[in-house]
Amino acid sequence: MDALSRRRFLKISTATLGLATAGGAAGPLARRLAARAAGSAAPQGIRRIPTYCSICFWKCGAVATVKDGRLWKIEGNPDDPLSRGRLCPRGTGGVGAHFDTDRLTAPLIRRTTRGQDEWTAVTWDEAFAYIAERMQTIKAKYGPESVALFSHGIGGTFLKHTLQAFGTPNLTAPSGAQCRGPRDTGFNLTFGEDAGSPERTDIRNATCLVLIGSHLGENMHNTQVQEFADAVAAGASIIVVDPRFSIAAGKAKYYLPIKPGTDIALLLAWMHVLVTEELYDTAYVEKHGFGFDAFKAEIAPYTPEWAYPETGIEPEVIRATAREMARNKPSTLVHPGRHSAWYGDDAQRSRAVALLNALLGSWGRRGGLYAPVALDIPAYPYPPYPKPARGVADDPDDKYPFKLESISTGIREATISGRPYPIKSWFVYGTNLMESLPNQAETIEAIQHLDLMVVVDVVPSEITGWADVVLPESVYLERHDELNLNWFREPYVGIRQPVVEAPADQKPNWWIARELALKLGLGAYYPWKTIEEYLAYRVTKAGLSFDELTQKGILRGAPQPIYFDQGVPEEFPTPSGKIEFYSLQLRDKGHDPVPKYTRPEDPPPGAFRLLFGRAPVHTFSRTQTNPILDDMMHENEVWVNAGVAARYGLASGTYVRLKNQDGVVSNRVKVKATERIRPDCVYMVHGFGHTARRLTRTYLAGASDSRLITRVKVDPLMGGTGMNVNFVTLELEA
Ligand SMILES: Nc1nc2c(c(=O)[nH]1)N[C@H]1C(S)=C(S)[C@@H](COP(=O)(O)OP(=O)(O)OC[C@H]3O[C@@H](n4cnc5c(=O)[nH]c(N)nc54)[C@H](O)[C@@H]3O)O[C@H]1N2
Ligand SMILES: Nc1nc2c(c(=O)[nH]1)N[C@H]1C(S)=C(S)[C@@H](COP(=O)(O)OP(=O)(O)OC[C@H]3O[C@@H](n4cnc5c(=O)[nH]c(N)nc54)[C@H](O)[C@@H]3O)O[C@H]1N2
Ligand code: SF4
Numbered sequence: 116m117d118a119l120s121r122r123r124f125l126k127i128s129t130a131t132l133g134l135a136t137a138g139g140a141a142g143p144l145a146r147r148l149a150a151r152a153a154g155s156a157a158p159q160g161i162r163r164i165p166t167y168c169s170i171c172f173w174k175c176g177a178v179a180t181v182k183d184g185r186l187w188k189i190e191g192n193p194d195d196p197l198s199r200g201r202l203c204p205r206g207t208g209g210v211g212a213h214f215d216t217d218r219l220t221a222p223l224i225r226r227t228t229r230g231q232d233e234w235t236a237v238t239w240d241e242a243f244a245y246i247a248e249r250m251q252t253i254k255a256k257y258g259p260e261s262v263a264l265f266s267h268g269i270g271g272t273f274l275k276h277t278l279q280a281f282g283t284p285n286l287t288a289p290s291g292a293q294c295r296g297p298r299d300t301g302f303n304l305t306f307g308e309d310a311g312s313p314e315r316t317d318i319r320n321a322t323c324l325v326l327i328g329s330h331l332g333e334n335m336h337n338t339q340v341q342e343f344a345d346a347v348a349a350g351a352s353i354i355v356v357d358p359r360f361s362i363a364a365g366k367a368k369y370y371l372p373i374k375p376g377t378d379i380a381l382l383l384a385w386m387h388v389l390v391t392e393e394l395y396d397t398a399y400v401e402k403h404g405f406g407f408d409a410f411k412a413e414i415a416p417y418t419p420e421w422a423y424p425e426t427g428i429e430p431e432v433i434r435a436t437a438r439e440m441a442r443n444k445p446s447t448l449v450h451p452g453r454h455s456a457w458y459g460d461d462a463q464r465s466r467a468v469a470l471l472n473a474l475l476g477s478w479g480r481r482g483g484l485y486a487p488v489a490l491d492i493p494a495y496p497y498p499p500y501p502k503p504a505r506g507v508a509d510d511p512d513d514k515y516p517f518k519l520e521s522i523s524t525g526i527r528e529a530t531i532s533g534r535p536y537p538i539k540s541w542f543v544y545g546t547n548l549m550e551s552l553p554n555q556a557e558t559i560e561a562i563q564h565l566d567l568m569v570v571v572d573v574v575p576s577e578i579t580g581w582a583d584v585v586l587p588e589s590v591y592l593e594r595h596d597e598l599n600l601n602w603f604r605e606p607y608v609g610i611r612q613p614v615v616e617a618p619a620d621q622k623p624n625w626w627i628a629r630e631l632a633l634k635l636g637l638g639a640y641y642p643w644k645t646i647e648e649y650l651a652y653r654v655t656k657a658g659l660s661f662d663e664l665t666q667k668g669i670l671r672g673a674p675q676p677i678y679f680d681q682g683v684p685e686e687f688p689t690p691s692g693k694i695e696f697y698s699l700q701l702r703d704k705g706h707d708p709v710p711k712y713t714r715p716e717d718p719p720p721g722a723f724r725l726l727f728g729r730a731p732v733h734t735f736s737r738t739q740t741n742p743i744l745d746d747m748m749h750e751n752e753v754w755v756n757a758g759v760a761a762r763y764g765l766a767s768g769t770y771v772r773l774k775n776q777d778g779v780v781s782n783r784v785k786v787k788a789t790e791r792i793r794p795d796c797v798y799m800v801h802g803f804g805h806t807a808r809r810l811t812r813t814y815l816a817g818a819s820d821s822r823l824i825t826r827v828k829v830d831p832l833m834g835g836t837g838m839n840v841n842f843v844t845l846e847l848e849a
């Protein structure tokens with residue numbers, strides 16, 4: 116943030132917080148907050164409590180300040196290697212999660228049919244009794260595997276534990292098949308390891324950084340954005356490939372406005388130039404490469420002249436950028452990306468990105484992809500889980516041999532088809548499946564097949580509307596969670612701990628998971644009574660001080676080697692033990708051993724490809740209800756090429772609706788007419804267009820990309836759902 120917007124942000128924050136407590140005086144949450152503010156029980160003075168952020172899943176170390184018992188602000192923890200003492204704007208706005216007047220306050224049981232917002236508030240004990248009884252019935256009738264968990268983030272840890280103890284293997288998340296699954300598969304097939312989270316990207320030391328749709332600056336993964344700024348300041352040459360002139364493109368030496376869906380063509384042409392001009396790292400490839408000659412033969416036809424009509428990128432620009440990468444090798448980092456579920460050829464596209472890095476010798480090298488390290492903290496010694504009689508239900512026909520985790524949309528499919536066996540219950544933790552899975556109609560259809568659906572959330576989001584039981588969780592500022600043990604540049608551990616009390620009857624996930632286990636007769640899996648006991652056990656076993664961890668929030672281990680030239684073993688856990696330029700694994704399963712390009716479908720006349728991404732101040736569909744972040748951005752816009760907008764007579768700020776190829780129409784959304792996007796696509800920020808009425812602040816503000824994503828192209832390697840394959844027309848408001 117620049118100084119001006121920072122001042123504006125602080126002004127907004129104080130104004131909103133005043134409103135959140137005084138204005139919403141009707142609800143039980145507001146009453147409790149008011150009572151607490153007035154009461155004398157609150158400890159006086161200023162306390163600073165370290166914890167880690169949860170506004171997204173990057174897990175930045177933070178320090179919250181509480182003044183006279185009231186949450187005041189949250190900042191970066193200077194001891195934290197991930198945030199280096201600075202949070203992103205969403206993290207700073209995180210206090211709004213505590214003060215949100217739309218929060219769930221008590222467990223709810225559905226009164227009428229699914230999807231209708233009619234509930235009875237019950238006690239926690241009643242809720243657990245209701246859930247446990249139904250789970251036992253399902254188990255008796257269909258087996259314990261018939262219960263599935265969808266979760267996202269570290270808060271799901273203990274529910275996973277309870278459900279594995281119950282006997283199901285069906286644990287899944289939209290952060291796989293809808294996010295980074297394809298990328299992880301592509302990298303794993305090439306190097307035998309994936310790109311990790313946080314990514315093992317040495318952006319800070321890269322002298323050339325290639326961003327292929329990684330829209331850093333809008334994608335606010337904190338460490339990466341800070342390192343990106345460092346790299347730019349140090350004069351790194353930046354190459355950005357994106358159909359839209361992103362914030363990152365504004366920092367680029369070369370901006371390549373690629374035709375959507377044609378990245379593989381560009382990647383093949385780049386590799387062609389590096390190989391034919393012998394600009395690649397020959398010694399590295401000789402030492403570490405497997406199947407290079409076969410790879411070289413495969414890419415021979417893909418000249419820049421061949422790629423030009425596919426991608427719209429001129430041959431001279433392709434050559435110049437390839438040479439720029441080569442000049443900076445091995446400190447050229449071709450960013451692996453993260454959200455890679457785009458066009459259905461995504462694992463192969465990611466594999467092409469991996470191969471380009473391999474040619475540049477960047478894996479294991481400074482300024483490339485380093486070898487991450489972590490503290491060795493032992494797991495808690497639980498009894499072993501019962502072995503499920505049946506395997507994960509996501510892929511009954513073994514169609515996706517290269518998946519690394521279970522496929523969320525596969526579990527949804529199994530719920531509808533009953534194949535390979537019936538799925539009769541969903542637990543949904545911290546994931547708004549209506550917005551995070553493509554094709555909402557299919558999600559609704561699957562839910563109709565369930566005998567029990569339990570949603571644990573903090574606000575009445577869209578998915579809660581479909582639940583039988585809704586369990587209100589305390590927000591991250593009010594609870595403990597599992598330790599943060601990231602694989603990163605240096606080893607460290609972080610703790611999340613409560614900063615303030617939950618305002619009403621909300622409970623933390625560990626307590627919910629434990630109480631449910633007790634009700635299910637699974638007490639043996641919870642020998643500890645409080646989470647502090649659990650955390651202290653693990654930390655102490657590792658020879659660290661739990662007291663010190665709670666006081667500092669972060670404990671750092673001694674630095675360790677992270678590059679080959681510092682002593683990291685030069686090993687690649689692939690079948691050949693080398694970097695697989697040519698993949699026998701892929702060939703043996705009938706897939707292309709070297710990535711191939713397929714031309715994407717063109718939008719029908721008058722229609723545009725729908726693209727989507729992030730805004731700096733929101734996370735997915737989870738922050739629009741946060742009063743501070745809502746003030747910073749209340750609705751999304753649809754980016755339309757200025758020339759196209761002029762043809763339609765659309766000025767910026769005019770409301771339109773988008774209609775997709777299947778006739779689905781969006782909420783109204785404002786046009787942003789701009790030169791910064793190609794004429795063949797439109798773009799919007801994901802997460803808006805909420806239709807849950809109880810999200811009072813954000814209800815119907817902006818449009819939902821998810822609603823328009825009725826079609827996907829499924830990745831044949833790992834089952835990811837490419838979602839950039841929907842076309843929309845612009846419908847003018849009458
Ligand atoms: N159309 C479309 N779909 C997408 C994407 C996209 O850009 N467009 N992105 C994909 C990607 S990259 C990812 S990683 C996934 C992300 O998918 P999700 O993680 O499912 O993202 P959200 O939609 O934000 O859902 C978060 C839910 O958790 C709730 N929540 C927030 N805090 C807490 C908490 O402390 N405890 C509990 N119990 N609940 C909480 C929120 O209220 C919300 O209902 O979505 C994928 N799906
Ligand atoms: N502020 C904020 N930051 C976040 C998140 C958040 O919710 N909010 N979510 C985090 C998560 S989980 C993820 S996965 C990441 C997602 O962020 P990233 O992984 O960086 O990006 P994507 O969402 O994959 O892609 C969006 C960009 O791809 C471009 N694009 C679309 N089609 C093409 C194409 O064919 N070729 C190329 N080269 N570019 C294309 C779009 O114009 C857009 O700029 O963001 C992370 N950071
Ligand atoms: S990147 Fe921002 S929102 Fe995500 S954990 Fe860090 S500070 Fe919080």
Ligand SMILES: [Mo]
Binds near residue numbers: 290294295453454
């Ligand atoms: Mo993601």
